[in-house]
Amino acid sequence: MDDDSTELALTLPVEGAGQRLDAVLKELLPELSRSRLQTLLQQGSVLVDGSAHRPSYRIRGGEGVVLHLPQTPAEHWQAEAMDLTIVHEDSQLLVIDKPAGLATHPGAGRPRGTLANAVLAHCPANERLPRAGIVHRLDMDTSGLLVVAKTELARQSLIAQLADRSMHREYLALVQGALTGGGHVEAPIGRHPQDRLRMTVRRDGRPARTDYRLVERFPRHSLLRLRLATGRTHQIRVHMRHLGHPLVGDPLYGGRPILPAGLGAAGLARWQAFRRQALHAWRLILEHPESGDTCQWEVAMPTDMDELLQVLRSAGQNGH
Structure with missing residues (x-):
């Protein structure tokens, strides 16, 4: 390895057996574009169990991969001061x-x-x-x-840590429909064949699993805590739609909106003011890169999502 590159070692997931090497690496390394990965593979900068392979190589799963990545700066993005929490x-x-x-x-x-x-x-x-x-x-x-x-x-x-799934990311979501308990969705996800902006569950998609737990139930809605076992694009949104419980407010996957029963004019206005998918990444657990300590952070649900819960509760919608 030369002085202008860094070495990264990964293990290919067993569940990826039979899939293209470039596609699997793209899922493991989302910060790299597919074209850049293909260039690295064609240059011999990616070794699978010590050997170079074409981007189309079908993996067995479990192979060790070493990538030699040239140091490249942030791609001409401009610094722009703004408030960060x-x-x-x-x-x-x-x-x-x-x-x-x-x-x-x-x-x-x-x-x-x-x-x-x-x-x-x-x-x-x-x-x-x-x-x-x-x-x-x-x-x-x-x-x-x-x-x-x-x-x-x-x-x-x-x-x-993202590649070996030791980084844990947990979410809160408000979904349509009343669930009776927790569970999981295990369904492969790929690009929608007609709408390129959307993902969908499809047989030839990438393996994906989402675990969920019921936090609070209402007659027509549920508050869930979700954990990603994989990290596919739009994974929670796609899996909840597949389950028949799309996220409240989701413009791509939400389907026909379901309103809480018994809302007055004020409650309806508050509900309809919510203009996004009701999804919040509330907990993050990882190993500190330098000390090796386990670090955990949590952040409260933002005001706009909390407002939805207040509307449900004030309307006497709690199902417990």
Whole structure:
């Protein structure tokens, strides 16, 4: 390995057996684009059990992978000062409570006004890290905890923890319909064949599992605590729709809205003022990259989601 690259070691998941190497690596390393992974594979910068393979190689599952990643700075993103709710910060990590409505990264037509721009203003040294040190993302209209690496050591550690699923991310969601208890959804997720903005459950999709627990039940709605065993795009939103209990307010997967019974005009106005999916990343557990200690952070549900619960409770909708 030369001085301008870093080495990252991973183990390919057993449940990925039979799938393309580039597709599996893209799921394990979401901060790398598919095209960049294919270039690395074609250059021989990715070794599977010591051998180079084409992007189309079908994995067996369980193989050891070593990637040699060239050091590339944050891709010309501009620093932009904005208020951040910082839950924790030390020499290695920055943990942020991201508000709903804030995109994680710049994208087409959105060069500024994102979390990455704010991170670069808060931590100028992060311009030396790929994607400004951001190793996972939350959908723009999902609120809650997101961890950012401040060093290459931390970045590699967080990527490895995401890949081996030792980083635990838990969510709160308000869904349509009254569930009677907890459970799990295990259903593969892939791109929707007609609508490229959406994901869907499909046989040839990537394996995905979501565990959920009932926190509070109402006649027509349920508050759930969810834990991701995998990290597919829109996973919770897709799995809850598949279960028949889509998230309240979800513009892509919500289907026909279900209103609480017995709402007066004021309650209806409060309910309809909610304009996003009711999903909040409330707990994050990981191993500190430097000390090895187990770290845990929790953040309360944001005001707009709490308002929905208050509407349900004040209308006498509690099902317990």
